[in-house]
Amino acid sequence: MDKLIINGRKKLHGEVEISGAKNATLPIMAATLLAKGKSILRNVPHLNDIKMMAHLLRVIGARVNFHDNVMEIDTMHAGYFEAPYELVNKMRASIYVMGPLLARFGQAKVSFPGGCAIGTRPVDLHLKAMESLNSKIEIKHGYIHANCSKLEGGKFSFDKVSVGATANMLMASALAIGETNIYNAAVEPEIGSLIDFLNLMGARIEGKDTSHLRITGVPELEPADMEMMPDRIEAGTFLIAGAITKSEITVSNCIPEHIQALIDKLEDAGCLFEIQGDCIKLFPPTTIKPVNIVTQPYPDFPTDLQAQFLTLMTLADGQCLVEDTIFPDRFMHVAELNRLNANISMRGNIATINGVEYLSSTELMATDLRASAALVLAGLAAQGKTTISRIYHIDRGYEKIEQKLSGLGADIKRISG
Numbered sequence: 001m002d003k004l005i006i007n008g009r010k011k012l013h014g015e016v017e018i019s020g021a022k023n024a025t026l027p028i029m030a031a032t033l034l035a036k037g038k039s040i041l042r043n044v045p046h047l048n049d050i051k052m053m054a055h056l057l058r059v060i061g062a063r064v065n066f067h068d069n070v071m072e073i074d075t076m077h078a079g080y081f082e083a084p085y086e087l088v089n090k091m092r093a094s095i096y097v098m099g100p101l102l103a104r105f106g107q108a109k110v111s112f113p114g115g116c117a118i119g120t121r122p123v124d125l126h127l128k129a130m131e132s133l134n135s136k137i138e139i140k141h142g143y144i145h146a147n148c149s150k151l152e153g154g155k156f157s158f159d160k161v162s163v164g165a166t167a168n169m170l171m172a173s174a175l176a177i178g179e180t181n182i183y184n185a186a187v188e189p190e191i192g193s194l195i196d197f198l199n200l201m202g203a204r205i206e207g208k209d210t211s212h213l214r215i216t217g218v219p220e221l222e223p224a225d226m227e228m229m230p231d232r233i234e235a236g237t238f239l240i241a242g243a244i245t246k247s248e249i250t251v252s253n254c255i256p257e258h259i260q261a262l263i264d265k266l267e268d269a270g271c272l273f274e275i276q277g278d279c280i281k282l283f284p285p286t287t288i289k290p291v292n293i294v295t296q297p298y299p300d301f302p303t304d305l306q307a308q309f310l311t312l313m314t315l316a317d318g319q320c321l322v323e324d325t326i327f328p329d330r331f332m333h334v335a336e337l338n339r340l341n342a343n344i345s346m347r348g349n350i351a352t353i354n355g356v357e358y359l360s361s362t363e364l365m366a367t368d369l370r371a372s373a374a375l376v377l378a379g380l381a382a383q384g385k386t387t388i389s390r391i392y393h394i395d396r397g398y399e400k401i402e403q404k405l406s407g408l409g410a411d412i413k414r415i416s417g
């Protein structure tokens with residue numbers, strides 16, 4: 001297993017370019033199954049989760065070519081309806097194939113996802129959403145069996161905002177008979193991007209960026225060609241890298257509006273920004289001020305940046321609280337950060353952070369994707385050499401992380417295991 005070795009406390013400088021968004025690309029890859037033929041996705045990041053989804057599409061019978069950030073997916077001969085345990089177990093986003101398979105073939109068999117490092121993560125909303133479109137759901141031998149003669153438009157109001165279940169319902173209803181109304185839909189930019197792709201395929205979806213989506217089902221969809229949007233979580237992670245190392249850096253090829261909630265909190269912490277087009281220049285604070293955050297659905301503070309922001313706060317001048325309302329158990333990074341001399345205590349889903357003057361390096365273990373990014377940030381700020389093992393987690397969601405950080409002047413290298 002590879003490890004990252006970071007010699008901390010190096011000032012960063014210069015510009016880093018953001019890659020395509022993993023969480024926008026994954027549902028769009030699944031959506032290609034809705035049509036017969038070759039779709040082309042551009043600006044696709046080389047990440048393990050993306051490769052895993054490509055593998056799942058191949059299992060389903062699609063042909064997938066992936067070179068130079070361009071992915072061609074030919075679904076002409078897709079015809080197998082199963083997302084097997086070995087894949088769903090490694091990547092929960094595999095459940096995204098359920099809606100498209102059901103819509104195109106009238107059946108889907110998807111391994112029931114288990115728990116994961118950030119909590120229990122139920123899929124009840126995905127299932128209820130599919131049932132509201134006239135499909136029958138049964139759970140047998142650890143698998144979700146979904147069947148329908150033909151999906152029919154329906155009404156569904158999510159009692160909790162879910163990005164994944166909104167995406168699944170959008171994809172399924174695009175080919176359903178009649179009109180579907182989704183209430184309390186997720187408004188995350190990745191959902192907007194999926195709507196753009198589906199509409200390019202010929203779907204009729206109205207209400208983008210609002211919590212009420214209206215879908216008029218069409219009999220068939222065509223393959224499409226689209227550029228993937230930049231990854232807002234990667235952009236946010238690099239901004240925090242600038243803040244925690246007190247460095248002036250520029251994050252380019254991003255959509256600043258997508259991370260406004262983070263920018264506001266970094267301003268409260270003492271950072272200044274110059275925003276021009278798709279570039280954000282960060283001017284770091286001399287002293288990091290303590291700032292409370294509560295994670296909420298978009299446009300509020302994203303849970304996917306909680307661990308990274310919490311890490312910044314370990315060096316703040318005072319006390320603050322970090323609460324995660326989306327994934328209440330998503331605090332595996334806390335114990336590791338405390339091993340670096342941080343002072344964090346937990347009560348339920350709220351972390352109390354008492355800022356310390358310095359973090360001191362040690363050996364760390366990555367536990368999940370965003371927690372790994374948090375440990376890298378801690379390593380960049382810590383005195384001495386930090387070693388992070390199990391970094392396959394970070395390779396799921398950050399393209400070329402060590403090259404990008406080295407390009408900014410960090411002393412970071414990967415040791416192959």
Ligand code: UD1
Pocket residue numbers: 023024026093120121122123124125126127160161162163164165190302303304325326327
């Ligand atoms: C997606 C993102 C993930 C991000 C999360 C929240 C992808 C591949 N992953 O995950 O990085 O952290 O959105 O922004 O895009 N819930 C239920 N029942 C369900 C589904 C969800 O109770 O059937 C709950 C979850 O436990 C959680 C909340 O709803 O508390 C939001 O989860 P959801 O938006 O569905 O997250 P994902 O789509 O899995």
